[in-house]
Every structure is written in C-alpha cells, then in structure tokens.
Amino acid sequence: MKVLVTGGAGYVGTVLVPQVLAAGHRVRVLDSLMYDQTILMNHFLDPKFEFIRGDIRDSDCLKTALKDVDCVIHLAAIVGAPACSKNPELAKEINYDAVVQLDKLRNRSQKIIFASTGSAYGAVEGICTEDTPLNPLSVYGVTKTDAEKQLLDSGNVVVYRFATGFGLSPRLRLDLLVNDFAFQAIKNGQLIVYEKGFKRTFVHVHDMSRAVVHALGNFDNMAGNAFNVGSEELNFTKEEVCLAIKRHVDYNLHFSEVGSDPDKRDYVVSYEKIRQAGFITNISLDQGVLEIIRGAVMLEDRTPFANVGSFPWLKQTTNGRRR
Numbered sequence: 001m002k003v004l005v006t007g008g009a010g011y012v013g014t015v016l017v018p019q020v021l022a023a024g025h026r027v028r029v030l031d032s033l034m035y036d037q038t039i040l041m042n043h044f045l046d047p048k049f050e051f052i053r054g055d056i057r058d059s060d061c062l063k064t065a066l067k068d069v070d071c072v073i074h075l076a077a078i079v080g081a082p083a084c085s086k087n088p089e090l091a092k093e094i095n096y097d098a099v100v101q102l103d104k105l106r107n108r109s110q111k112i113i114f115a116s117t118g119s120a121y122g123a124v125e126g127i128c129t130e131d132t133p134l135n136p137l138s139v140y141g142v143t144k145t146d147a148e149k150q151l152l153d154s155g156n157v158v159v160y161r162f163a164t165g166f167g168l169s170p171r172l173r174l175d176l177l178v179n180d181f182a183f184q185a186i187k188n189g190q191l192i193v194y195e196k197g198f199k200r201t202f203v204h205v206h207d208m209s210r211a212v213v214h215a216l217g218n219f220d221n222m223a224g225n226a227f228n229v230g231s232e233e234l235n236f237t238k239e240e241v242c243l244a245i246k247r248h249v250d251y252n253l254h255f256s257e258v259g260s261d262p263d264k265r266d267y268v269v270s271y272e273k274i275r276q277a278g279f280i281t282n283i284s285l286d287q288g289v290l291e292i293i294r295g296a297v298m299l300e301d302r303t304p305f306a307n308v309g310s311f312p313w314l315k316q317t318t319n320g321r322r323r
C-alpha cells in the first residue's frame with residue numbers, strides 16, 4: 001500500500017513511520033515541521049520514503065500529497081488542551097477545518113485512519129466504552145470530536161481514540177503525564193500533583209504505532225468504527241503513576257488541592273472492542289518508566305537556560321537512583 005502520514009514528524013509519527021515501512025508499505029509524510037524537527041532524516045536513503053514539507057490547510061499541497069495514496073494516517077494536529085487553548089482559532093483550522101478539506105479532497109476509495117483522543121469523552125461516570133456519549137470539554141477535545149464525526153459520517157475510516165501516550169520518541173514530548181512526572185522526579189527530585197485520585201488511562205507510543213499498523217492490515221473489518229486504544233492494565237490513578245515512578249527514583253512527592261485538568265479526565269476505560277478486533281498492547285507502565293529513566297542520560301545535563309547542569313543526580317549515581 002502507499003500510505004500518507006500527516007504529522008508524521010511528531011511524537012507518534014516518528015515511531016510509526018519506521019513501523020509502517022517495516023510492514024512493507026510505501027510512506028509519504030506531510031508535515032509542516034512546526035517544531036523544527038529533522039528527525040526523519042535517516043529515512044531518505046529508502047526509496048519507499050517520501051517527504052513533503054507543507055501545511056495540511058493548504059489545499060494544493062494536500063492534493064499533491066494525496067496523489068496515488070491508498071490510505072491516509074491522519075496525525076497532524078495542534079495536540080493537547082493547553083496548546084489548543086493558547087490559539088483556539090488555529091486549533092480549529094488545523095484540527096477540524098483541515099479534516100473537512102481532507103475528506104472533501106480524498107477520493108472515496110482512499111481510506112483514513114484518524115487519530116482521535118480520549119479527551120472526546122470529557123467527564124465520564126462508570127466504565128467508558130465507545131458507546132459512552134462524547135462530551136468534550138476543551139477546545140482540543142471539541143475539535144478532535146467534530147473531526148472524527150465528520151469522518152465517521154463520511155465513511156471508509158477507522159477512528160482511534162488514543163489513551164494518553166507515554167515513552168520515548170525521537171520527537172520527545174515531556175508534556176505527557178507519565179513522561180512529565182518521571183522527568184520531574186528525575187530532574188527536580190520532587191513532584192507536586194493535583195487530583196491524585198483521578199483515574200487516567202495510558203498507552204506506550206510504540207503500542208500506539210502498532211495499533212495503527214494493525215488497522216492498516218485489518219482495515220476492512222474495522223472500518224466505520226471508533227476504538228479506544230490502550231489497555232485496562234494501563235488504567236491508573238495519578239497517585240499510582242507517582243508510586244510506580246517511586247519504585248525506581250527516590251524523590252519527594254507532594255499532593256496538592258490546587259489545580260485541575262481542563263479535559264476532566266477521571267475515567268476507567270474499556271478496551272474490549274479493540275481486543276475483539278485483534279489488538280493488544282505489549283508495553284507496561286513499569287517498562288515505560290524504566291525506559292524514561294534510562295533515556296534521561298541522553299538528555300543534556302545542562303539546559304540552554306542555566307549555567308550549571310540540571311541533572312546532578314546523574315553524576316552522583318551509578319544505577320539511575322538519586323540518593
């Protein structure tokens with residue numbers, strides 16, 4: 001298959017692209033490189049890889065990108081509630097309007113795998129399944145929910161409502177909860193956490209990518225449906241995440257009454273539907289935390305904004321633990 005990955009230079013995309021190539025497909029990435037990423041460089045030797053630097057809002061660029069493509073994996077977006085709230089008009093243009101345009105410009109035989117989010121549900125009572133009514137609370141949640149509805153109404157689409165990603169990727173995101181908590185514990189030796197009892201749900205970035213490759217291979221059976229992507233084994237309260245990190249990093253943990261999640265995510269999610277479709281995750285929270293601890297040594301122990309190193313713990317230890 002020839003596959004177009006929009007937003008392929010992002011956190012998920014840079015892990016996904018090699019997996020799609022390894023599955024034997026040809027890959028064209030369309031990305032505006034809004035974070036100045038150069039991390040797909042190592043693929044240019046491969047004739048099965050192509051890159052277009054451009055904006056999904058640009059209809060000419062999108063037409064060129066769609067040429068001869070069998071399936072679009074649509075990742076490009078302004079991602080997360082804080083980033084979308086900062087510029088709601090831009091978020092709507094990219095996360096929703098551009099999806100309407102993509103839907104208009106594709107021919108009906110071109111499949112779409114759409115990256116949606118658990119933020120589509122908002123506050124949920126009881127177990128969250130794909131039949132739970134969507135009630136997004138943030139600009140991010142609203143734009144993604146409107147976009148997935150557009151595509152589901154149009155057809156020939158698989159919608160993935162991903163849990164919160166964690167783990168390392170070439171385009172690292174430290175704003176994701178597990179990554180953020182682990183890095184703060186490692187780097188600052190302390191963590192202040194609000195809404196400690198809120199239940200969240202997670203999925204490793206390698207499993208997010210595996211799920212997309214699974215949809216590519218099983219598209220006809222899955223088409224027309226939305227799936228929660230994650231695992232019941234990765235449903236944890238924020239406090240449980242902190243304690244999982246504490247098993248490996250000695251840090252001071254404080255709980256606060258101040259602060260709240262704009263998406264009000266406090267839910268237990270069922271992944272029965274995607275399991276029935278043949279997909280299960282591989283990577284546990286503990287494996288991801290250890291990966292982050294081990295990978296932290298590759299991050300500069302100086303920041304551009306400080307004259308002294310910011311990871312003193314690295315120099316004091318031999319086993320990755322602060323003393």
Ligand SMILES: NC(=O)c1ccc[n+]([C@@H]2O[C@H](COP(=O)([O-])OP(=O)(O)OC[C@H]3O[C@@H](n4cnc5c(N)ncnc54)[C@H](O)[C@@H]3O)[C@@H](O)[C@H]2O)c1
Pocket residue numbers: 006007008009010011012013030031032033034035054055056057074075076077078079080094115116117118144161162163164165166171173176
């Ligand atoms: N990472 C998660 O935890 C998570 C969870 C749920 C859903 N998702 C969804 O998965 C997708 C990928 O998320 P991510 O974590 O990789 O985010 P990311 O911000 O790392 O990647 C987004 C990519 O899109 C590109 N992009 C942004 N605007 C563009 C535009 N106008 N034209 C072309 N390219 C543009 C960026 O340059 C970037 O490479 C998103 O659609 C997001 O909503 C992610």
